[in-house]
Amino acid sequence: MFSIQERSESPDTGAAEPGDPHVLEVGELTVRYGDFTAVNNVGFTVGRGEIFGLLGRNGAGKTSTIAAVAGLLQPAAGHVRVLGRQLEPGRRGGAWLGGALSLQPQKTSLFPRLQVEETLRMWASLYPDPRPVPALIDELGLTDKARTRAARLSGGQQQRLLLATALVGNTPLVVLDEPTTGLDPHASRDAWAVINRARAGGTTFLLSTHAMAEAEERCDRLAILHEGRLRTSGTPAQIVRSLTRGSTVTVRSSQEGLLRAARAEFGTDAVRAEPGDGGGAPRFTVATERPERAVAWCEERSPEADVRLHRPTLEDAFLAATGTAPAGTGTAPAATGTGAAAADDAPAAAGGARAGGGSTR
Numbered sequence: 001m002f003s004i005q006e007r008s009e010s011p012d013t014g015a016a017e018p019g020d021p022h023v024l025e026v027g028e029l030t031v032r033y034g035d036f037t038a039v040n041n042v043g044f045t046v047g048r049g050e051i052f053g054l055l056g057r058n059g060a061g062k063t064s065t066i067a068a069v070a071g072l073l074q075p076a077a078g079h080v081r082v083l084g085r086q087l088e089p090g091r092r093g094g095a096w097l098g099g100a101l102s103l104q105p106q107k108t109s110l111f112p113r114l115q116v117e118e119t120l121r122m123w124a125s126l127y128p129d130p131r132p133v134p135a136l137i138d139e140l141g142l143t144d145k146a147r148t149r150a151a152r153l154s155g156g157q158q159q160r161l162l163l164a165t166a167l168v169g170n171t172p173l174v175v176l177d178e179p180t181t182g183l184d185p186h187a188s189r190d191a192w193a194v195i196n197r198a199r200a201g202g203t204t205f206l207l208s209t210h211a212m213a214e215a216e217e218r219c220d221r222l223a224i225l226h227e228g229r230l231r232t233s234g235t236p237a238q239i240v241r242s243l244t245r246g247s248t249v250t251v252r253s254s255q256e257g258l259l260r261a262a263r264a265e266f267g268t269d270a271v272r273a274e275p276g277d278g279g280g281a282p283r284f285t286v287a288t289e290r291p292e293r294a295v296a297w298c299e300e301r302s303p304e305a306d307v308r309l310h311r312p313t314l315e316d317a318f319l320a321a322t323g324t325a326p327a328g329t330g331t332a333p334a335a336t337g338t339g340a341a342a343a344d345d346a347p348a349a350a351g352g353a354r355a356g357g358g359s360t361r
């Protein structure tokens with residue numbers, strides 16, 4: 001999280017240059033704090049109307065990247081272009097104030113004595129073409145709190161107010177740092193509905209999140225940062241495909257000879273005995289492009305077996321990209337890169353579209 005207190009008085013935006021398809025272009029971005037490099041040569045682009053998510057472990061450099069994009073800190077190297085216009089070196093927050101970009105502030109930036117509506121009117125006054133405040137309050141489910149002071153809101157309500165302060169600017173690019181953290185599932189869904197409506201109107205989003213399921217479902221493209229470097233980027237499906245081994249069937253059974261029979265049926269490379277986990281019967285996994293067939297085979301051979309099908313998720317890919325994945329999750333070694341996962345032909349077996357083409361570095 002970050003503060004938005006540092007900002008320039010001088011607007012620094014301009015129309016996108018003809019032929020520039022990107023609302024945001026980040027190139028070779030490096031952010032240092034003293035001797036420490038928090039962001040190391042990171043580059044990505046975000047197209048008009050996209051929702052682009054930044055993922056990474058705590059301390060990976062997401063907030064530092066966002067702060068540099070918003071012009072809140074001066075990068076040690078690299079460039080940030082918003083609507084085709086490069087932020088001038090040394091100028092902080094220029095694009096933000098000029099109406100090209102708005103940024104979700106952190107909770108400590110709320111004035112505790114200002115009411116919800118007052119807060120939003122104050123933020124709206126900073127932008128050239130703000131959204132109508134009452135409608136936004138309604139969209140975010142804060143109508144009955146419109147005259148409540150910020151300090152009296154619950155944590156989740158404050159989070160919704162912060163999202164509203166970013167959206168009220170009606171800017172082409174909106175930057176959100178963990179927008180749904182602390183929201184209950186209903187509020188989170190409402191927040192995404194608001195984001196999606198803004199996107200349908202042409203707004204572009206750059207956001208950071210730790211919510212893997214949300215990122216997989218809601219973001220058009222993602223970048224995973226690891227220790228300040230860009231580990232991989234692409235659509236959620238591309239990233240899952242490039243970093244996981246495809247679907248895995250886990251079988252727990254004491255039946256004599258089942259492991260040997262499974263190896264004969266599915267191949268020795270596909271069947272892996274798993275170390276004992278203290279949970280009773282021995283386990284093995286079958287990595288397969290046709291998991292339903294493997295499930296049916298195991299259940300027929302060993303009716304008492306505990307057979308579970310695991311389709312790879314973005315969380316598996318994230319774990320593979322940023323650390324060690326637990327056994328049996330079907331993750332491929334991180335270094336295997338694009339195309340490591342086998343495509344699932346059967347629709348029921350597909351853990352998402354198998355688009356391919358994600359870039360893994």
Ligand SMILES: Nc1ncnc2c1ncn2[C@@H]1O[C@H](COP(=O)(O)OP(=O)(O)OP(=O)(O)O)[C@@H](O)[C@H]1O
Pocket residue numbers: 001033036038056057058059060061062063064065
């Ligand atoms: N002002 C600062 N001075 C020194 N080091 C900093 C400063 N801000 C961040 N860092 C360091 O830079 C690294 C990246 O921090 P950053 O806040 O960008 O990570 P993050 O990915 O947003 O993490 P989180 O998910 O925990 O919010 C961390 O090691 C952090 O300690």
